[in-house]
Amino acid sequence: AQSVTQLDSQVPVFEEAPVELRCNYSSSVSVYLFWYVQYPNQGLQLLLKYLSGSTLVKGINGFEAEFNKSQTSFHLRKPSVHISDTAEYFCAVTPFTGGGNKLTFGTGTQLKVEL
Amino acid sequence: EAGVAQSPRYKIIEKRQSVAFWCNPISGHATLYWYQQILGQGPKLLIQFQNNGVVDDSQLPKDRFSAERLKGVDSTLKIQPAKLEDSAVYLCASSFGTSGRQETQYFGPGTRLLVL
Numbered sequence: 001a002q003s004v005t006q007l008d009s010q011v012p013v014f015e016e017a018p019v020e021l022r023c024n025y026s027s028s029v030s031v032y033l034f035w036y037v038q039y040p041n042q043g044l045q046l047l048l049k050y051l052s053g054s055t056l057v058k059g060i061n062g063f064e065a066e067f068n069k070s071q072t073s074f075h076l077r078k079p080s081v082h083i084s085d086t087a088e089y090f091c092a093v094t095p096f097t098g099g100g101n102k103l104t105f106g107t108g109t110q111l112k113v114e115l
Numbered sequence: 116e117a118g119v120a121q122s123p124r125y126k127i128i129e130k131r132q133s134v135a136f137w138c139n140p141i142s143g144h145a146t147l148y149w150y151q152q153i154l155g156q157g158p159k160l161l162i163q164f165q166n167n168g169v170v171d172d173s174q175l176p177k178d179r180f181s182a183e184r185l186k187g188v189d190s191t192l193k194i195q196p197a198k199l200e201d202s203a204v205y206l207c208a209s210s211f212g213t214s215g216r217q218e219t220q221y222f223g224p225g226t227r228l229l230v231l
Contacts, residue, residue, distance in 0.1 A: 043222035102217050105157030
């Protein structure tokens with residue numbers, strides 16, 4: 001079984017400041033990793049995913065994430081946030097094999113960008 | 116390309132009543148998922164279909180929840196009877212293939228259910 005921990009339930013940040021949203025996971029097998037964003041009253045939208053290869057993954061809207069296997073982490077970063085980045089962000093994993101593409105999500109981090 | 120469609124967007128019912136949600140996946144997507152998202156939590160998979168067969172329903176409360184995907188396209192999720200703890204957003208997602216691995220899931224806007 002897999003589990004995902006997002007330690008920060010809320011992250012307030014000023015516009016144009018950098019931000020990091022933390023994600024740690026636990027799994028007995030290798031996993032693929034994802035970050036999704038959920039804007040108010042909308043469904044989830046894929047930001048980026050790590051499948052293999054370079055551990056630094058670039059996604060949409062200027063976000064990037066780095067996979068660290070030894071620390072079982074997949075933190076999301078953006079060098080300069082905008083008001084429009086205010087949303088809830090979910091980290092998720094699915095096992096390489098045997099999981100049937102089932103996503104296990106963390107509890108989410110609410111990013112609030114202020115002027 | 117049209118996204119995943121869901122209806123209704125909002126539903127308010129009293130406990131012990133029945134309710135049904137509808138999902139139309141992206142055209143050509145073989146796999147369909149229903150997730151339950153309780154306030155303050157991440158989405159939890161309830162059931163996964165591949166074409167019209169069930170792949171995983173291990174977390175579906177089968178005494179009150181049922182789902183079907185006739186003809187391998189649209190899907191309906193039903194709750195009968197509803198309990199207060201069923202208040203949540205019900206998300207439908209779909210993915211293209213049937214390989215079961217690393218397929219990007221595309222989510223609909225969800226149905227927000229409030230049980231009074």
